[in-house]
Amino acid sequence: MTGKDIIKVTLNLVIVYLIGGFILAFVYANASPRVFKNNEETEKKALKELVPDADANEKHEWSIHDKHAKYFIMKKSGETIGYVIQSFGKGYSSYINTFIATDKDFKVQKINILGHGETPGLGDEIETDWFKNQFKDKSIDHLKVIKGDTREDIQAISGATISSRAVTEDAVKNGVAFLIKTVKEGGNTDVKQQQH
Known part of the structure; x- marks a missing residue:
């Protein structure tokens, strides 16, 4: 494997990791408010059950x-x-x-x-x-x-x-x-x- 091939493989891996990171960040940014809202709803329901x-x-x-x-x-x-x-x-x-x-x-x-x-x-x-x-x-x-x-x-x-x-x-x-x-x-x- 030549130095040129190593640089090519390295750049491809960096691009794959960057794309994966952006996808994870996007999913988290969109899911996080929903998770927070679901946790709040679960908390409200638990409080209502405990002290109706x-x-x-x-x-x-x-x-x-x-x-x-x-x-x-x-x-x-x-x-x-x-x-x-x-x-x-x-x-x-x-x-x-x-x-x-x-x-x-x-x-x-x-x-x-x-x-x-x-x-x-x-x-x-x-x-x-x-x-x-x-x-x-x-x-x-x-x-x-x-x-x-x-x-x-x-x-x-x-x-x-x-x-x-x-x-x-x-x-x-x-x-x-x-x-x-x-x-x-x-x-x-x-x-x-x-x-x-």
């Missing part, structure tokens, strides 16, 4: 495990009726993205698992109604995982204790603790707080 009586909310930010998250002060006719906080728990094979709804007294009313990469058939049991329904009316003192039967606390999923703890003691408990500290105790609701 709310007619408005105030959106704020915080962070946990170096992940940006949100929390919402849920209102009806201008009065606060509860809170929803997005939180993350470090599971067996992923961070578990969770939305937690509480009442005005910071008792959990409902949780929704937004995303995770836990083991199918074990850790993914965190999405079952049986597991999620245990959180109803739990205060922060009862957000702990118990192996075996319990009505006061949260019963671990058999074979998936790490995933159970990630949701309960990491995502939900840390999220509720943040709300209590920030909202109830008068912290600045716009400060991004780091939780570990």
Whole structure:
């Protein structure tokens, strides 16, 4: 192969990479607003499912495990009726993205698992109604995982204790603790707080 052939091949590769880059940039520029809009719609739907009586909310930010998250002060006719906080728990094979709804007294009313990469058939049991329904009316003192039967606390999923703890003691408990500290105790609701 001569020097001329090497230059020709190199120029052809550069042209192919430039064209590919422009195509990817074009696709991203056109898809990005749609993805953003879809994420907003998903968020609105999740908030409506968690606190159906709310007619408005105030959106704020915080962070946990170096992940940006949100929390919402849920209102009806201008009065606060509860809170929803997005939180993350470090599971067996992923961070578990969770939305937690509480009442005005910071008792959990409902949780929704937004995303995770836990083991199918074990850790993914965190999405079952049986597991999620245990959180109803739990205060922060009862957000702990118990192996075996319990009505006061949260019963671990058999074979998936790490995933159970990630949701309960990491995502939900840390999220509720943040709300209590920030909202109830008068912290600045716009400060991004780091939780570990």
